[in-house]
Amino acid sequence: MSKESLANLLTEERRFAPPAEVAADANITAAAYEVAAEDRLGFWAEQARRLSWEQEPTETLDWSNPPFAKWFADGRLNVAYNCVDRHVEAGHGDRVALYFEGEPGDSRVLTYADLQREVSKAANALTELGVAAGDRVAIYLPMIPEAVIAMLACARIGAPHSLVFGGFSADALATRIEDADARLVITADGGFRRGQPSALKPAVDEALTRPGAARVRSVLVVRRTGQETPWTEGRDVWWHELVDRQSEEHTPQAFEAEHPLFILYTSGTTGKPKGILHTSGGYLTQTSFTHHAVFDLKPETDVYWCTADVGWVTGHSYIVYGPLSNGATQVLYEGTPNTPHNGRWWEIVQKYHVTILYTAPTAIRTCMKWGDDVPAGFDLSSLRILGSVGEPINPEAWVWYRKHIGGDRTPVVDTWWQTETGAVMISPLPGVTVAKPGSAQVPLPGISATVVDDEGRPVANGSGGYLTLTEPWPSMLRTIWGDDQRFVDTYWSRFPGQYFAGDGAKKDDDGDIWLLGRVDDVMLVSGHNISTTEVESALVSHPKVAEAAVVGATDPQTTQAICAFVMLRGTAAEDEGLADELRAHVAKELGPIAKPKRILAVDELPKTRSGKIMRRLLRDVAENRELGDVTTLTDTTVMELIQRKMPSAPSED
Numbered sequence: 172m173s174k175e176s177l178a179n180l181l182t183e184e185r186r187f188a189p190p191a192e193v194a195a196d197a198n199i200t201a202a203a204y205e206v207a208a209e210d211r212l213g214f215w216a217e218q219a220r221r222l223s224w225e226q227e228p229t230e231t232l233d234w235s236n237p238p239f240a241k242w243f244a245d246g247r248l249n250v251a252y253n254c255v256d257r258h259v260e261a262g263h264g265d266r267v268a269l270y271f272e273g274e275p276g277d278s279r280v281l282t283y284a285d286l287q288r289e290v291s292k293a294a295n296a297l298t299e300l301g302v303a304a305g306d307r308v309a310i311y312l313p314m315i316p317e318a319v320i321a322m323l324a325c326a327r328i329g330a331p332h333s334l335v336f337g338g339f340s341a342d343a344l345a346t347r348i349e350d351a352d353a354r355l356v357i358t359a360d361g362g363f364r365r366g367q368p369s370a371l372k373p374a375v376d377e378a379l380t381r382p383g384a385a386r387v388r389s390v391l392v393v394r395r396t397g398q399e400t401p402w403t404e405g406r407d408v409w410w411h412e413l414v415d416r417q418s419e420e421h422t423p424q425a426f427e428a429e430h431p432l433f434i435l436y437t438s439g440t441t442g443k444p445k446g447i448l449h450t451s452g453g454y455l456t457q458t459s460f461t462h463h464a465v466f467d468l469k470p471e472t473d474v475y476w477c478t479a480d481v482g483w484v485t486g487h488s489y490i491v492y493g494p495l496s497n498g499a500t501q502v503l504y505e506g507t508p509n510t511p512h513n514g515r516w517w518e519i520v521q522k523y524h525v526t527i528l529y530t531a532p533t534a535i536r537t538c539m540k541w542g543d544d545v546p547a548g549f550d551l552s553s554l555r556i557l558g559s560v561g562e563p564i565n566p567e568a569w570v571w572y573r574k575h576i577g578g579d580r581t582p583v584v585d586t587w588w589q590t591e592t593g594a595v596m597i598s599p600l601p602g603v604t605v606a607k608p609g610s611a612q613v614p615l616p617g618i619s620a621t622v623v624d625d626e627g628r629p630v631a632n633g634s635g636g637y638l639t640l641t642e643p644w645p646s647m648l649r650t651i652w653g654d655d656q657r658f659v660d661t662y663w664s665r666f667p668g669q670y671f672a673g674d675g676a677k678k679d680d681d682g683d684i685w686l687l688g689r690v691d692d693v694m695l696v697s698g699h700n701i702s703t704t705e706v707e708s709a710l711v712s713h714p715k716v717a718e719a720a721v722v723g724a725t726d727p728q729t730t731q732a733i734c735a736f737v738m739l740r741g742t743a744a745e746d747e748g749l750a751d752e753l754r755a756h757v758a759k760e761l762g763p764i765a766k767p768k769r770i771l772a773v774d775e776l777p778k779t780r781s782g783k784i785m786r787r788l789l790r791d792v793a794e795n796r797e798l799g800d801v802t803t804l805t806d807t808t809v810m811e812l813i814q815r816k817m818p819s820a821p822s823e824d
């Protein structure tokens with residue numbers, strides 16, 4: 172039996188140096204790594220000066236009571252002022268903040284001056300509804316400008332927001348409202364998705380019938396679709412009636428750096444969702460710095476587009492707080508990538524001359540599946556930097572992204588981070604790093620990460636184990652809302668003194684970090700711990716496969732057997748020989764130990780709203796069990812289709 176924590180099977184030799192013009196003019200150079208290594212806290216104190224403080228902090232980090240950190244504790248600032256007003260005061264009021272593109276084709280342009288007026292009015296409206304500093308506000312909105320405005324209005328008055336993905340069920344919404352004890356819900360009649368108005372308000376009405384959510388006093392409703400909407404007099408208020416009549420003046424008040432900014436729930440695999448708490452000064456410092464460094468943003472000329480939903484942490488940090496604190500011009504798109512046609516995203520890139528695009532591997536693999544000719548039909552020459560987040564990006568998808576979207580010239584930055592980390596932690600820098608497809612590579616300047624074995628000791632280069640963060644960072648979660656003990660147990664107990672991220676990872680021979688998926692998903696096959704990511708990447712590198720998900724299913728001979736679910740590329744057919752062909756391919760790429768025992772071609776894979784594959788549901792299918800919790804699934808019919816395809820008895824081969 173091998174003692175390895177996680178096998179290292181995949182080798183990827185392709186390398187991509189930063190383009191000369193990006194390197195020559197990069198916001199961050201290699202020197203930043205040395206500066207930060209020499210004086211980490213001094214480095215972060217310097218980054219905090221990117222912000223406007225009403226009272227500059229003199230303390231950087233208070234780590235006297237780990238793992239409860241305080242960053243910039245004696246500083247005071249207003250987060251919304253930093254994201255909006257200060258740009259107007261600096262003379263950039265006419266700069267576009269948001270190019271909003273609705274799914275039906277409607278559009279709106281908001282400058283920073285417009286945003287200042289809208290956020291001020293909304294802040295006045297919240298105050299009129301009795302929301303005070305410290306009160307929690309639940310936000311359940313589609314991807315429309317009011318989502319950004321509502322978040323900033325909350326930040327402006329010091330009321331922590333809690334966003335819930337539009338499309339989560341009434342139950343999921345009710346649990347989150349109850350846990351945070353929110354008194355106000357901001358929602359809309361609906362949003363446009365897949366060419367249809369899709370209602371949101373009825374889910375709020377249903378959630379509010381649950382006893383735990385009964386303390387909500389008001390529901391503020393944006394009219395987006397104009398569809399008929401059930402109404403509770405005395406509780407429900409139209410946004411256009413309340414907000415539009417407010418004063419455009421609102422004086423932002425400064426709060427302590429550790430004032431709570433938001434709660435965002437992540438669903439653990441079991442138990443109730445965890446309310447991840449982020450605070451103000453440290454969070455804004457790191458989101459602002461990382462957005463500047465990783466995307467190399469030039470606010471005067473770049474047009475930035477992050478395709479994430481605002482309800483995901485990526486939307487919080489890289490649509491709202493990072494980009495707006497940096498005065499970025501960005502695109503906000505309401506709908507799905509294939510409405511009304513598969514080229515909708517590329518049409519938007521062409522229309523707004525997008526220069527920086529940030530999206531998820533799931534979207535890239537879907538576009539690969541639709542075919543190279545779709546992006547080829549649009550002018551994507553404005554793009555200069557591409558980013559990826561949410562899952563490990565398979566080398567093949569990385570290379571496709573660079574070639575077919577980035578015209579073989581743009582750097583691709585694979586950014587590793589979590590709801591809990593608040594901002595990017597591990598990523599190449601576009602003007603510095605020689606990129607390796609499939610690797611997030613190195614911790615950013617000021618960040619300390621490593622890969623450890625079962626005993627918490629750093630592994631040697633060329634070996635795998637568990638990803639940990641070894642020093643506190645400014646945008647770290649401060650606790651789990653209402654449950655300090657769970658915070659300690661979940662993240663700080665597995666390896667004392669280190670933050671355990673829950674991800675498997677390996678260091679290659681150069682010491683670069685490769686993420687290998689959640690440790691809960693790691694498969695144990697004949698004594699070897701095998702990562703889902705490596706087997707999936709090997710499958711995706713076969714020309715017939717667009718997406719793959721693998722799970723370990725209980726097996727009498729090998730402990731677990733690898734079971735693969737594959738989605739084929741547009742032109743590939745599911746024929747007799749396919750399974751053998753794919754098995755042989757994986758054996759060649761990774762070795763015979765990683766060969767899937769069963770392979771099933773499916774039309775769709777189960778995913779969360781942020782595009783992560785829900786392997787635990789596939790494990791239920793592979794082991795012929797009843798499905799576990801499906802509430803965070805985008806589309807529950809997917810599982811029925813997969814179950815119908817699954818032969819009930821394991822095949823013998």
Ligand code: 6R9
Nearest residue numbers: 560561562563585586587588589590674686
């Ligand atoms: C930002 C975000 C966090 C988990 C994380 C990891 C996976 C995210 C990744 C990545 C490999 C990347 N993940 N980015 N894995 N490479 N570049 O996704 O937050 O929704 O909380 O998920 O996502 O497993 O632990 P969140």
